[in-house]
Amino acid sequence: MIKKYLAKTYLYILLTILYAPIAIIIIFSFTNSKSIGEWKGFSFDLYASLFSGEAQHASTLSSAITNTLFIALIAATISMFLGSLAAVGIYNTKNKKIRKSIQFVNNIPMINPDIITGISLFLLFVSLGISGGYISVIIAHIVFCTPYVVLSVTPRLSRMNPNIYEAALDLGATPFQAFKKVIIPEIKPGMLSGFILAFTLSIDDFAVTLFTKGSDGLETLSTYIYADARKGGLTPELRALASIIFLTVLILLIFINHRANKLKSNNP
Amino acid sequence: MTISKLVMKRSTWAVPYVLFLVIFVVLPLILIAVYALRGNDGGFTLQNFAKFATQSESINTFIYSISIAILTTALCILIGYPAAYILANSELSTGRTMVVLFILPMWINILMRSLATVALFDFMHLHLGEGALVFGLVYDFLPFMIYPIYNTIQKIDKSYIEASQDLGANKKEVFKRIILPLSVPGIVSGIMMVFLPTISTFAISEILTLNTKRLFGSIIQDNMMLSDKMNYGAALSLIMLIIIAITSVLSNNEDDDLNEGGLI
Numbered sequence: 001m002i003k004k005y006l007a008k009t010y011l012y013i014l015l016t017i018l019y020a021p022i023a024i025i026i027i028f029s030f031t032n033s034k035s036i037g038e039w040k041g042f043s044f045d046l047y048a049s050l051f052s053g054e055a056q057h058a059s060t061l062s063s064a065i066t067n068t069l070f071i072a073l074i075a076a077t078i079s080m081f082l083g084s085l086a087a088v089g090i091y092n093t094k095n096k097k098i099r100k101s102i103q104f105v106n107n108i109p110m111i112n113p114d115i116i117t118g119i120s121l122f123l124l125f126v127s128l129g130i131s132g133g134y135i136s137v138i139i140a141h142i143v144f145c146t147p148y149v150v151l152s153v154t155p156r157l158s159r160m161n162p163n164i165y166e167a168a169l170d171l172g173a174t175p176f177q178a179f180k181k182v183i184i185p186e187i188k189p190g191m192l193s194g195f196i197l198a199f200t201l202s203i204d205d206f207a208v209t210l211f212t213k214g215s216d217g218l219e220t221l222s223t224y225i226y227a228d229a230r231k232g233g234l235t236p237e238l239r240a241l242a243s244i245i246f247l248t249v250l251i252l253l254i255f256i257n258h259r260a261n262k263l264k265s266n267n268p
Numbered sequence: 269m270t271i272s273k274l275v276m277k278r279s280t281w282a283v284p285y286v287l288f289l290v291i292f293v294v295l296p297l298i299l300i301a302v303y304a305l306r307g308n309d310g311g312f313t314l315q316n317f318a319k320f321a322t323q324s325e326s327i328n329t330f331i332y333s334i335s336i337a338i339l340t341t342a343l344c345i346l347i348g349y350p351a352a353y354i355l356a357n358s359e360l361s362t363g364r365t366m367v368v369l370f371i372l373p374m375w376i377n378i379l380m381r382s383l384a385t386v387a388l389f390d391f392m393h394l395h396l397g398e399g400a401l402v403f404g405l406v407y408d409f410l411p412f413m414i415y416p417i418y419n420t421i422q423k424i425d426k427s428y429i430e431a432s433q434d435l436g437a438n439k440k441e442v443f444k445r446i447i448l449p450l451s452v453p454g455i456v457s458g459i460m461m462v463f464l465p466t467i468s469t470f471a472i473s474e475i476l477t478l479n480t481k482r483l484f485g486s487i488i489q490d491n492m493m494l495s496d497k498m499n500y501g502a503a504l505s506l507i508m509l510i511i512i513a514i515t516s517v518l519s520n521n522e523d524d525d526l527n528e529g530g531l532i
Contacts, residue, residue, distance in 0.1 A: 007354040007357075008354075010350060010351065010354065011351060011354055011355070011366065014347070014351055014370075014410075015369060015370070017407070018370070018373055018407065018410070018411075019373075020388055021381070021384030021385050021387055021388040021407070022373070022376070022381075022384055024384065024387050024388055024391055025383075025384050025387055028387070035390070036387040036390055036391060037387075037390050037391045082284065082285055082288065083285070085281045085282070085284065085285065086281070086282045086284070086285030086286075088278050088281050088282075089278060089279055089280065089281035089282025089283065089285070090282050091278075092277075092278035092279045092281075093279040093282065094279065102282060102286060102289070105289045105290075105293055105294060106289065108293050108297070109293060111460070111464070111512065111516050112509075112512065113464050113465050113467075113468035113485075113508070113512070114465075114468070115468045115469075115470065115485050115488060115489070115505075115508075116300075116468065116505060116508060116509060116512070119300065119488070119492055119501070119502070119505050120293075120296030120297050120299060120300050120505075121292065121296050122492065123296060123299040123300060123303055123498075123502065124291075124292070124295060124296040124299055126498075127299060139292060140292075142288075142292075143292050143293060146285065146288075150285075165278065175275045176275075200375055203377075204375070204376075204377050204378070206377070206378065206379055206471065207470070207471075210489075211492070221377070222377060222379055225377070225379045225380065225383070226379060226471050229379070229383060229471075229474075229475050230474070234383060238383075242380050242383075242384075245376070245377070245380070246376060249372065249375045249376060250372060253368060253371075253372060253375065254368070257364065257368055
């Protein structure tokens with residue numbers, strides 16, 4: 001009994017420390033002060049100016065937000081299709097050596113620290129004479145997102161009856177039709193969780209974007225925050241934005257978790 | 269074989285991705301080595317590595333980064349293992365919500381979390397510097413240690429524990445001889461997920477120490493951004509790649525054992 005109490009206390013202390021910084025940011029998002037720790041009375045001013053576009057560097061901040069979402073959406077969508085096709089292909093590769101080598105290369109972007117992925121792609125684009133911009137950033141994001149799609153689709157394939165696809169072909173379906181009507185419905189949950197994973201990874205990314213964005217002023221939220229922090233002060237509106245992002249992630253995770261539990265109880 | 273027959277074979281569906289991997293993963297990594305072995309005149313040289321070995325600033329930063337990374341990883345194991353153990357232990361059952369709460373910070377932008385740490389230190393009127401750096405790194409990477417350990421402990425076959433208890437093992441012995449050895453793969457992947465990113469961070473250390481302490485990642489970034497020092501930056505990246513390769517080969521051995529066991 002005492003042990004259980006001690007164990008719980010340990011967890012609660014850890015959680016308090018883990019969440020204290022986030023809590024401070026949320027609390028100080030409700031006061032219009034220049035820096036954290038200085039309370040100027042409760043207000044929604046920061047949220048208001050974040051949305052009305054009256055913030056200090058409003059246009060760059062709002063374009064950074066749009067860029068982040070745009071890049072994440074495109075990169076995650078392409079990763080989802082590329083990765084799902086690849087997962088089917090890798091799963092059906094009978095030659096063990098070839099399959100292992102593809103899986104090995106697929107693991108590289110997941111093991112490599114962001115800075116290495118970023119630098120290696122930076123060197124590639126420099127060598128090819130491609131100047132950084134949306135395209136290079138999106139390609140870079142596909143590089144580190146797709147492996148996770150492959151990983152989340154593969155378990156679905158192993159649970160699937162391998163003969164259904166053959167049956168569809170025997171009944172006259174083209175491979176494309178068979179993919180659309182037979183394979184996709186089976187692997188859909190894996191594709192969806194791969195997409196969500198890719199989307200959050202892309203939004204979260206900083207180092208890879210920094211090296212591939214080029215010098216034409218393309219900023220995502222992460223690079224904007226970095227530039228802002230380097231200048232010394234943090235745009236106060238970012239506290240409001242961070243609070244919104246935190247709550248969104250919280251709700252999204254609870255939703256995914258709820259879905260996962262439901263799926264588990266449906267097929268035990 | 270005609271094209272349509274090739275498309276019918278599902279193994280060919282991986283071809284687009286394989287091409288993508290070759291161009292955007294393998295080729296770029298080779299380019300790092302190419303640039304690292306090239307002098308400013310374009311010829312082959314080992315000068316970039318000689319520069320690293322003789323320049324005290326980069327060597328010192330390198331050693332400093334590795335020590336900070338080891339310290340961070342050790343602290344993450346010390347703090348994270350008990351947490352993962354409690355979370356995975358059904359007797360102390362804490363429920364899934366608790367697990368989600370521990371993993372949640374993983375999904376928040378690392379810069380944002382570092383800024384939050386700065387906010388906490390400011391709020392408590394503490395100085396930024398080495399202490400803040402270690403606190404911030406542990407804070408940033410702790411979930412990445414807890415999650416894999418939690419996963420492996422949770423997957424341990426309960427019958428092993430019961431069997432050892434039937435054979436007369438007490439709780440301490442069960443932990444020492446069953447749970448701890450079987451959770452080693454989790455610790456190994458935790459180390460991979462904490463140690464490697466820690467040596468390569470650059471932005472976090474700048475934010476948390478007000479640019480007074482530099483890690484290896486910062487040096488790489490500084491050199492990479494200047495076109496006349498790009499080759500030197502590539503050499504430093506190659507050194508980091510070698511460390512990654514060594515670390516992952518060491519940990520892969522463990523994983524392979526696990527996979528083979530899992531197949532049976």
